[in-house]
Amino acid sequence: xxxxxxxxxxxxxxxxxxxxxxxxxxxxxxxxxxxxxxxxxxxxxxxxxxxxxxxxxxxxxxxxxxxxxxxxxxxxxxxxxxxxxxxxxxxxxxxxxxxxxxxxxxxxxxxxxxxxxxxxxxxxxxxxxxxxxxxxxxxxxxxxxxxxxxxxxxxxxxxxxxxxxxxxxxxxxxxxxxxxxxxxxxxxxxxxxxxxxxxxxxxxxxxxxxxxxxxxx
Numbered sequence: 001x002x003x004x005x006x007x008x009x010x011x012x013x014x015x016x017x018x019x020x021x022x023x024x025x026x027x028x029x030x031x032x033x034x035x036x037x038x039x040x041x042x043x044x045x046x047x048x049x050x051x052x053x054x055x056x057x058x059x060x061x062x063x064x065x066x067x068x069x070x071x072x073x074x075x076x077x078x079x080x081x082x083x084x085x086x087x088x089x090x091x092x093x094x095x096x097x098x099x100x101x102x103x104x105x106x107x108x109x110x111x112x113x114x115x116x117x118x119x120x121x122x123x124x125x126x127x128x129x130x131x132x133x134x135x136x137x138x139x140x141x142x143x144x145x146x147x148x149x150x151x152x153x154x155x156x157x158x159x160x161x162x163x164x165x166x167x168x169x170x171x172x173x174x175x176x177x178x179x180x181x182x183x184x185x186x187x188x189x190x191x192x193x194x195x196x197x198x199x200x201x202x203x204x205x206x207x208x209x210x211x212x213x214x215x216x217x
Contacts, residue, residue, distance in 0.1 A: 032174070033167060035190030038116065041182045043155070049181035053157035055105050056209050062128055065095050077200075078134040084123025088216040091143065099123060109155055110213060117185050119151040121213040129161060129198065132205035136198040138166065142191040145216050150191055154184040158208035165196050178210070 028040050044052065062079040082090060082097030083106055090097045102110075110121055127136065141152050154163075156178040163184065165174040178184060186196075198210075 032190075032194075033170065033172070034193035035186070035188040037187065037190065038183070038185040039176060040116075041177070041179050043116075043183035044112075044157075044181035046181065049157055052105060052109065053180070053209060056126070056157065056211075057128075057207070059103060059105065060126055060128075061100055062126075067095060078136065079128040079130070081126045081128075082123070083126065084216070088123045090123060090125065090145065090216060097125070106211075109211065113153050113155065113183060113185075113213065116183065117151055117153045117187075117213075119153070119215065121153065121215055123216050124211050124213045127210045127212075129158075129205070129208045129210070131207070132201040132203055135200040138195045138197045140191045140195050141186075141212070141214065146191070146214055147217050149187070149189055150214060152186045152191070153213040154178070154186070155211045155213070156180065156182045156184075156208065159206040161198050161205070161208050161210075162201070163196065163198055165190075165194050168193055168195065 028038055030037050030039065060081050060083075062081055064075055065080050066073050066075045068074070080097075082099050083102055084090075084099035086099070086101075088099050090099075106124060110124070114120060129135070141150060157180055160177050160179040163176045163178045165176075166172070176184065186194075
């Protein structure tokens, strides 16, 4: 007698190929040349992600940072904020960020991601991308105050944006869609051998908030 298995979600017969994909768990850990990352596109369920997006949008002390280039003041194409433990300042693109005290929402997010990252974080950089023209250019989080092989945990709320990684030598590229409630953790030697960016897009985009948690030495 032939026993036919069915998918409990669709009530349709499972083929051999379907069976393997049906039983195989979602992959979240990825090894790449000179590094590794963890990616979970659905880390925060929509109900929590929606609430956190609303509170971060309205309660964070957003600022328009800028830098001097060729004698002109150039605004960064995004709003930003720095929160963390007292005296954990951070310098990036010629700007030194002095931390605001933790909010209960930021502490909640930190407590959720630390067990996954297997790391403790004492600070977080927040960026608010208002539309598709707000962006982040190629860079690595390799400042000396982050240590030798920093673990960087990136949490995302709001509209989906493309996040790109590029190897410094091989020029290999990886593209990830960072969606509402997603978690990306870069670890190992990635900050030494890879750069990353959030490019501009001509597509109409709603606001998106990105939080990158880190440990300042």
